[in-house]
Amino acid sequence: MPQSDNANRYRLEVLMSAPRNRWLVLLAVMLAFIPVVIDMTILHIAVPSLTLALGATGTEILWIIDIYPLVMAGLLVPMGTLADRIGHRRMLLTGLAVFLVASATAAFAPSAAALIGARVFLAIGAAMIMPNILAIIRQSFEDEKERGIAFGLWGTVGAAGAAIGPLTGGFLLEHFWWGSVFLVNVPIMLLVWPLAYFTVPRTAPQGRGRWSIGQVLVLIAGLIATVYAIKSGFKPSGDLLVTFASLAAGLALLGWFARQQMRSRQPMLDLGLFARPAITMGIVMAIVVSGALAGVELTIAQELQFVVGHSPLQAGLFMMPLVAATAIGGPIAGYITATLGLRPVASLSLLVAGASLAGLGLSDFHNPGWEVIALMAVLGLALSIGLTASSIAIMSGAPAEKAGAAGALESTGYELGAGLGISIFGVLLSSVYANAIRIPAVLAGRVEAGAANSIGETMIAAERLGADGELLIQAGRAAFSDAHGIVLLTAAAIIALLAVVVFLALRNHRAANASAAAH
Structure with missing residues (x-):
């Protein structure tokens, strides 16, 4: 009987993973991709609920949110290399199982520290999933036209998933407790795992890149130390000695990692790709744009809930125009880039984004008109x-033989950008807020020292004051509105500057492509 069961299972696997069922494979990997990308932004709308439920400080909230993309950014390249060595299917199934367990753990975390730890394991599972999705799509679609459609759907799902995260979080928080934003992943993974098991074909591993756990840990430690330095450097009360020590350690570790890659014949990360201007600018754009999107969503979500007084669901619905437009941008970009060229499309889109951010920075969210x-x-x-x-x-x-390495760099840019964006904009927001808030004189001596660090901590302190807390809440709301405007205007200036840099850096892009095609 066991042999008969195994034979039946094998026949089912062969049937479902046959070439004619490649669209089932695409469905499986898309379903696996959705929770990973939604988890990048779903917590943005949950910040107020998390802050009050766990009593988290502003720094803890930032770590809860950005430890996920930061750890994932450090693991994407090494996990991609490892998947080439042991097989994409095996790595994908393992990552799905890790993500499922980590989601359940995060949902019931009793403290901010426990939630940060659970988010680390979520990032490990996500990093095991992400590199295999593109590889499996590439392997499953031999026809170039079908492959293009598949990659277009992947891009649309990625953009829409990141944008719809706040709406999903708002809906869940309207009806359930904060842990539901993690627990929702469990039924999805229970559906995806068997679907992936039976549809994703078995392929022989072909990777030869060197994989070293030591180098992986160095890369992650370097990224986290550098980001910690950025965090502490923006704080008004930050220790300069700790900041510089952390920055020096982070850059030293990243420098050592880069040196190891340059000396290796089979590096985990081919740094030679950065010699191509298009790749360098593409990665810079990925980091800055994804960072701006994550940072701006986090800022607006807090403004809508803490200041305007919207519920999580109302805040998510308010951001629906951003969600809908983000979902359709990918297919439009592919068409107009093929028509007009990469340089004008890239630089003009950044310039328009900068202008939009400037307009939002000057807008009144209490009385939003059609302009907002x-x-x-x-x-x-x-x-x-x-x-x-x-x-x-x-x-x-990227040359065809290095497309996999380029894809890993692209994913790393997105994840690192999201983490850095949340860190930089979050710390900038806290810094401006701390300088802007004016504690009412009648509350002098009654307000906790850390109440001015973030609006979340202000709200917690106000609850403890009872009826007099309303005065502190009003002061916090006024300060946050000022800080919110400054952060959006800063993001606008950064993206506008990047538009100019991209326009200049890609001035020879068409000529370079034509030369490469001729050879």
Whole structure:
């Protein structure tokens, strides 16, 4: 009987993973991709609920949110190399199982520290999933036209998933407790795992890249130390000695990792790809644009809930124009880039995004008119086109034999950008807020010392004051509105500057492509 069961299972696997069922394979990997990308942004809308439920400080909230993309960014390249060595199917199934267990653990975390730890394991599972999705799509679709459709759907799902995260979080928080934003992953993974098991074909591992756990740990430690230095450097009360020591350690570790890759004949990360301007600019765009999108979503979500007084669901619905526009930007970008060229599309999309952010920074969210809705939609469309343009720049600039390495760099840029964006914009927001808040004189001596560090901590302190807490809440809301505007205007200036840099750096892009095609 066991032999008969095994034979039946084998026949089922062969039937479902046959070439004619490649679209089932695409469905499986898309379903696996959705929770991973939604988890990048779903917590943005949950910040107020997390802050109050766990009593988390502003620094703890930032780590809860950005430890996920930061650890994932450090693991994507090594996990991709490991998957080449042991098989994409095996790595994908293992990653799905890790992500499932980590999601359940995060949902019931009793403290901010426990939730940070659970998010680390979520990142490990996500890093095991992400590199295999593109590889499996590439292997499953031999026809170039079908493969293009499949990759287009992947890009659309990625952009829409990241954008719809706040709406999903808002809906769940409206009806359930904060842990539901993690627990929702469990039924999805229970569906995806057997679907992937039976549809994703078995392929022989072909990778030869060197994989070293020591180098992996060095890369992650270097990234986290560098980001910690950025965090502490922006704090008004930050220790300069700790900041410089952390920055020096982080850069030293990253420098050592880069040296090891340059000396290796089979590196985990081929740094020679950065010699191509299109790839370098594509990665810079991926980092800056994904960072701006994550940071801006986090800022607006807090403004809508803490200041305007929206519920999580109302805040998610308010951001729907951004969600809808982001979802359609990818296919539009592919068409207009083929028509107009990468350089004008990339630089113009960034310029439009910068202008939209500036408009939102000057807008009143208490009385939003059609102008705010239009600005949100234009911002989502422009950032989505910018992200797709960065992907086109990276993949078009890489030789065919290094497409896998370029894809890993692209994914790393997105994840690192999201983590850095949340860190930099979050710390900038806290810094400006701390300088802007004015504690009412009647509350002098009654307000905790850390109440001015973030609006979340202000709200917690206000609850403890009872009826007099309303005065502190009003002071916090006024300060956050000022800080919110400054952060959005800063993001606008950074993206506008990047538009100019991209326009200049890609001035020879068409000529370089034509020369490569001729040879």
